[in-house]
Amino acid sequence: MRLTLRQLLIFTAVADTGSTTAAGERVALSQSATSGALNELESLLGAQLFDRIGKRLLLNDNGRALLP
Helix, strand or coil: CCCCHHHHHHHHHHHHHCCHHHHHHHHCCCHHHHHHHHHHHHHHHCCCCEEEECCEEEECHHHHHHCC
């Protein structure tokens, strides 16, 4: 599996908004599709990119290293 532009767009939207719901609205995807794409990206990279605190997603050190 390869890293895709779609995954990066979703990743940056989640990083900006802190939620998969708001990020999904930004990139015209459902919350579940956004969450699934983010999970695929984290699996591909073998690292969590966000700390999950309640329903908020906070960018962690791994995520900051990937952020363009």
